[in-house]
Amino acid sequence: MPYLETVTDLGPESLSRFDAIIDVRSPAEFADDHLPGAISLPVLSNDERAIVGTIYKQESPFRANRIGGAIVARNIAHHLDTALADMPKGWRPLIYCWRGGMRSNAMATILSSVGWPVGLVKGGYKTWRREVVGGLELDEMPLPVILVDGPTGSGKTAILSEIAQQGGQVIDLEGIANHRGSAFGGFDDLPQPAQRLFETIIWDQLRQFDLSRPIYVEAESARVGLRRVPRRLWHSMLAAPRVEIHVPAAARSTFLVSAYGDAVSDSDSVARSLDLLKPLHSKETIAEWQALADAGDHRQLAEALMLEHYDPLYARSRKRREDMPVQIVELDALSPADIAAAAEAIIAKA
Secondary structure, eight states, rough: OOEEEEOOSHHHHHHHTSSEEEEEEOHHHHHHOOTTTEEEEEEHOOOOOOOHHHHHHHHHHHHHHHHHHHHHHHHHHHHHHHHTTOOTTTTTTTOEEEEESSSHHHHHHHHHHHEEEEEETTTTTHHHHHHHHHIIIIOOOOOEEEEEEEEEOOOOOHHHHHHHTTOOOOOOOOHHHOOSTTTOOBBTBOOOHHHHHHHHHHHHTTSSOTTTOOEEOOOOEEEETTOOOOOOHHHHHHHOOEEEOOOOHHHHHHHHHTTTHHHHHHHHHHHHHHTTTTTOOOOHHHHHHHHHHHTTOOHHHHHIIIIIHHHHHHHHHHHTOOOOSSSEEEEEEEOOHHHHHHHHHHHHOO
């Protein structure tokens, strides 16, 4: 007998009952956002979905369903012959589409007929999206955030990573956003996630945290690259106590060259980043920075950018805050041992 379970609870424990979470929506829908850990096995490609949608609107729902049904059946057959060919009898998938309609029901019905115990998300992806919006935008409860703050090059991201290694709860916004939060922050070979996916990753981490313990977050602006920090987290960051990291300029510039090695090694990428700063600095200053880049003097370029651009920005942003840091961590250098010691001191103070 086919076994098909309707699933309404998308909590971590409920999702962990399944061996795979299958998103049967189009690849474009999947790229925009998907349930945590989901894999993409579309029953309609991007082009096929567009074709069926056009027929639905311009001709008739019946003809769209007939043509779409044939395409869906062929694509499910392909998945059975390829991605699902070696799945054992007890394999347990969870399936969803946009709103729990034809696409997910078709896949779930066929897979359950094979003999697999199948879960079907009631309401589809929209059920998940409501949970994310509720948790990150509508919930007013403050989060127990502690900000890790400091000027550019002070090793904040590395310290956050070490805090996580030492058992602390960390939301790495720059890591999630694939952006280091500056003109040089993008990764040419790693685009930023869509806004919805950015929010999904944040929520999936937050909902598994113990909210009686601190959550460490790097002090950021309201946007990381093109991605907006969700409302609840942003408001919690604005009200959060701050830990400031103090490191000498020479140590920071050396660290920056290492941390931004991928960016500074690409002359075209450096030139594009400097172009973004043209509205903020004189032609002469930009030319001086470009000359340092052309000469391969990356440490001197990092120090010049730090002292003439990023440090003044940092100083102005701190003036807008009336609070004093609850802890100042003084570091002479940013070796692995220094970073580990800083993380340990921050956790001990919380």
